[in-house]
Structures are given as C-alpha cells and as structure tokens.
C-alpha cells in the first residue's frame with residue numbers, strides 16, 4: 001500500500017502519527033511518502049500545492065491528512081481554498097463520507113443519550129464551494145459580492161447513487177437534506193435526482209428534510225437518520241453538528257472519495273488543527289484513527305477496518321473521563337488490535 | 338394601533354387567535370384587518386399577494402402572521418417565495434430578529450441545561466434568499482443550476498449596526514457567524530462591516546465563528562452567545578437549532594423588521610403551519626404570543642412587552658409536562674397579565 005501522508009499543522013501532526021501507528025500494525029508493507037504542506041510551508045515559501053507535488057500524490061493508493069491551518073501564520077481562506085479544497089476538487093473527491101456514531105462511553109451533550117448511527121454523504125465538488133463569484137466596488141459604500149452555488153445533474157446523481165448503494169448495505173433509509181423551498185433551482189436537481197435514482201432502489205425508503213429542520217432533528221431525534229445525502233455546504237454544517245451530538249468532533253472521521261477510483265481518495269479527521277492545544281500531546285487521535293478505518297474499507301480491507309473500529313469502540317468504552325494523552329490512545333488501540 | 342393580521346394556514350390560525358387575545362387585553366384601541374392569504378387562497382384563486390392587498394397592508398402599524406403553507410394544497414417554494422419572502426423583501430424587512438432564551442420550566446434536549454439567553458440578528462433581504470440564479474438544460478443529463486448569493490456593503494452594515502446597538506443594551510458581546518474561509522467574497526464584506534462599525538462601539542466585544550463550528554457551540558456551550566449577527570441562510574439554520582436547544586420552536590418568536598420605520602414590520606412565530614397537528618387545538622401558541630411581545634417593543638411599548646414575557650415565563654414555569662391545549666395557554670396568559 002502506497003500512502004501519501006500530509007500531517008499538516010498543529011494537532012494534525014500529532015494525530016497523524018497515531019493513525020500511522022495503527023495502519024502500520026495492520027499493513028506491514030505500508031510505504032509512506034510525507035508531504036510538507038500547510039501553514040508553515042506557505043508562510044516560508046508562498047507555496048500551497050505545487051503541481052509537481054500534486055502529480056506525485058496522484059501516484060499513491062490513498063492520502064492521509066491530519067489538519068491544515070494556523071491562524072497565526074496564514075489568513076482565513078488561503079489554505080482552505082489553495083490546499084484543502086484544491087485537493088478535493090482536483091482529485092474529484094465528490095463523495096465526502098462522514099459517519100456519525102454515538103459509541104458507548106462517548107459523552108453526548110444530549111440528555112436523552114439516543115441511539116445515533118448514521119452516515120452523511122456530503123457532495124464534495126459543487127455547491128457554494130466552487131469559488132465561483134466575486135466582488136465589485138470593494139471597499140466602497142457600493143460594494144457588492146456574490147457567491148455562486150453551482151449544481152449539476154451529473155454531480156447530484158453520482159452522490160445520490162452512492163448514497164442509495166450505501167443505504168442498501170445499512171438500514172435502507174435515505175434522507176435528502178436541502179433547502180428546496182428557497183434554493184429552488186438547485187433544490188429541483190437534488191429532488192429529481194432522488195426520485196430518478198430512487199426508482200432503481202425500491203427497497204430503500206426515502207425522506208426529505210430542510211437544513212433548518214434537520215438541525216432540530218439532530219438534537220431532538222437523531223435516531224431517525226440512517227444515510228443522509230446533501231450538498232457541500234449543508235453537509236459541512238450538519239456533520240459538525242452530528243459530530244457534536246456524538247461526543248465531539250474529536251471522534252469524527254471523514255473520507256474524501258473519488259468513487260470512480262480514478263484519483264486517490266483522502267482520509268482526514270473532521271476537526272481542524274486546533275492551535276490552542278497543539279504541541280501539548282493532549283489531542284484525541286480517535287478521529288484520525290477512525291479515518292484510517294475508512295481508508296482501509298475504501299481499499300477493500302473490510303476486516304481490518306472493522307478491527308480498527310472495534311478497537312476504538314473498546315477504548316472509548318473503558319476510557320473514563322480523565323484527560324487524554326495522544327500517544328497513549330494510539331498505543332492502547334495498537335495493543336488491542 | 339392598526340394591525341394587519343395574516344393567520345395563514347394550519348396551526349397559524351389557531352396560534353394567531355391566542356396572540357390576538359393577549360394583544361387585545363393590552364391594547365384596548367386595537368384595530369385589526371384580517372388578510373386571507375396562504376395555501377387555501379392560492380389553491381382556490383391562484384393569488385399569492387396581490388399588489389392592492391400589499392398596498393393596504395402597508396397602511397398598518399405592524400403585521401401579525403401565523404404560519405403559511407400546506408403541502409397537500411401547494412408545492413414547495415411557491416408560498417415561501419410568492420408570499421412570505423415576497424413580503425419580507427418588498428417591505429424591506431432587513432432585520433430578522435430572533436431571541437432565544439431557555440425559560441425555567443422549558444425542557445432543553447441538552448443534558449447540561451445551560452443558561453441560554455441570546456438574540457440572533459439575521460439579515461433578511463439578501464444572501465442566497467434573493468431568488469437570483471437559474472437553470473439550463475433542465476431535465477437533461479447536462480442540467481446546471483445556480484443559486485446566487487447577493488451581498489452588499491449597504492445590506493451588511495445596516496444589520497451589523499443594528500446588532501451592535503442591541504448588544505449595547507445587553508451583555509455587550511457580538512458574534513458574527515459566517516463561513517468566511519470558503520465564501521470569501523461575501524465573508525469579506527461581513528468581516529469588514531464588523532470591523533468598521535465595531536470601531537464606533539468600543540465597549541462591545543466581538544467574536545467570530547464559522548457556521549459549522551457555531552452549530553457545535555450551540556449544543557456544547559450556548560451560553561457564550563449574547564447577540565449573533567449573520568446572513569440570511571446561516572440565520573435560518575442557526576435559529577432553528579437555537580429554538581430546538583431552548584425547548585423547541587414552539588417557543589421561538591421572530592420579528593421581520595424594517596429598522597428604518599418606512600414599512601410596517603411583521604411578527605411571526607418561527608415554526609410553520611404544522612399540518613399534522615392542525616385543527617386539533619394542541620399547538621403551543623407561546624411563540625406567537627412572544628412574537629406579540631416583540632411587536633409591542635417594536636412599537637415602543639416596552640412595558641407591555643415585558644409584561645407578556647413575564648406572563649409567558651410564569652406559565653412555562655408552572656405548566657408541567659402534560660399535553661398542551663392552545664386556547665388554555667392563551668387564557669392563562671391573558672389572565673395573568
């Protein structure tokens with residue numbers, strides 16, 4: 001297995017080290033190439049994602065990313081657009097896969113402590129994330145700025161199909177989250193994609209939910225969700241909330257997947273680089289380790305993926321409320337594999 | 338006081354009746370004109386908001402709206418765009434004011450039962466709500482749809498100023514919620530508006546939060562918020578979540594305010610017409626009644642507004658967990674005024 005590793009910034013470096021420990025244990029022939037990309041590199045050289053490096057990264061089976069960003073070194077948006085989203089778009093990571101499970105032992109802020117086990121299929125290459133839009137008369141009283149959400153039938157149908165396939169392997173329930181009553185042009189594509197593709201999956205029950213109402217269900221009745229499919233921005237929002245109600249985004253894994261297999265897929269924790277706790281060895285590497293499970297499953301190693309998830313589950317169940325030590329979590333999980 | 342009343346559909350009719358009971362008790366010279374707008378009217382006549390009616394509505398001091406919509410009669414988006422948003426846009430309701438308080442007695446789904454008391458100032462006439470955008474090649478494999486978010490300096494500055502003014506009357510803390518790291522053109526306007534206007538309010542502390550992170554704080558640490566200012570779509574999303582964590586949107590009031598005073602402002606519960614429980618007399622009229630408090634305050638009757646809020650607070654504190662009867666809640670609140 002040839003893996004491109006981008007530890008990135010802050011706690012990204014720390015959690016990636018633990019994720020790699022776990023992966024090495026399961027994949028003895030693992031070959032890694034590390035790429036120094038992120039805030040420090042940009043700050044020192046002005047480079048974000050040079051073409052040559054991206055070309056090299058493409059030669060790998062998958063990418064493992066820690067976290068990107070350091071507000072002390074780089075202003076908002078630069079690394080996001082120039083590196084992270086750049087990679088998602090150039091490698092056609094149209095499926096942004098984000099499972100949410102409330103593990104026994106994890107602490108939900110919800111009083112009801114409900115059964116939560118769903119997966120969000122977030123579109124990853126369209127919507128308001130395309131960088132389309134602009135501004136005129138900037139800095140004057142007449143400034144106008146636009147953000148253009150781009151939505152295609154092609155783009156919606158392929159993730160909707162992915163979501164139906166996934167739902168078939170689970171509880172056979174798929175919810176579209178959108179805002180069709182206001183964003184009617186984009187909404188029409190998504191609704192029609194659900195109907196058209198859904199006709200091929202008569203065994204999967206479908207539901208629809210506006211994004212605003214979805215946030216209510218996420219705290220009042222999250223058990224209703226099995227698979228969710230949604231656009232890039234709504235998926236960004238709902239998966240952070242999903243992470244929060246399942247014990248914090250320190251546990252939330254994600255895969256940026258090119259489902260066609262043309263480009264390597266990229267696996268990363270949902271959390272950021274957390275400069276406030278970086279370097280202290282107290283970041284929870286669980287999200288990065290669960291991202292390794294997604295990576296393994298993506299590469300066809302279902303059994304290894306399940307072993308990682310079981311090890312995480314066991315660790316969370318016995319962990320208690322004490323402070324976390326990053327390396328100890330990794331060691332415990334490696335030991336229990 | 339001349340009030341235009343639009344009961345609308347479903348439970349809108351039921352909760353409006355209770356809200357009017359309360360208002361009549363406090364404003365003996367209340368003159369109301371009722372407008373039959375909504376799903377039934379549209380279904381029967383094809384009319385959404387005739388010009389002549391809007392012109393009449395403009396002649397009132399304020400508007401009280403119940404809820405609009407009935408999915409059995411009208412498809413998604415038609416009444417929203419043609420009636421509700423049409424009114425917000427034509428009457429320049431640029432401040433969509435949505436307070437959130439966890440009242441004693443109200444049941445939050447959050448285990449920590451935190452202190453929650455903040456106000457969202459949601460922009461109401463811009464962003465992705467303008468209806469700008471379109472679609473080509475509809476129904477073909479090459480369909481493309483756009484949704485254009487329109488953002489102006491003028492539009493951002495006026496609500497940011499409103500929010501700073503409001504923060505000065507409260508705990509002097511203002512949070513901007515946006516997604517500046519991705520929506521950088523619009524984000525730049527909002528961030529700069531915060532800086533520029535903020536310079537005139539040095540006593541108000543400011544903070545910034547991405548919309549995705551904001552949903553996390555809303556369930557993990559909602560006490561951090563005092564006043565929130567945000568764009569139209571993010572405001573829509575975060576206020577539903579805010580309603581959910583403060584005991585359900587059955588308690589969430591809102592004002593659609595033209596802060597210039599040129600047009601009448603419109604007050605409505607955040608919830609919808611809830612066709613599933615309509616006609617049963619079990620809808621909670623509290624949100625509509627709290628909207629009356631916002632209406633009274635908007636018209637300069639601060640003392641009456643406070644009396645309504647106190648009556649609601651007392652009712653919630655003593656209500657218990659039994660089923661709600663719409664008219665009884667109204668009667669109890671009128672009695673305790």
Ligand SMILES: CC(C)[C@H](C(=O)O)[C@@H](O)C(=O)O
Nearest residue numbers: 080084085236270518519549
């Ligand atoms: C960092 C940011 C650009 C990114 C996103 O908005 O997609 C992050 O929030 C995420 O969810 O992966």
Ligand SMILES: CC(C)[C@H](C(=O)O)[C@@H](O)C(=O)O
Nearest residue numbers: 181182212417421422573607
């Ligand atoms: C009904 C809908 C158009 C509306 C909105 O999105 O603004 C509603 O959700 C609200 O929050 O008032």
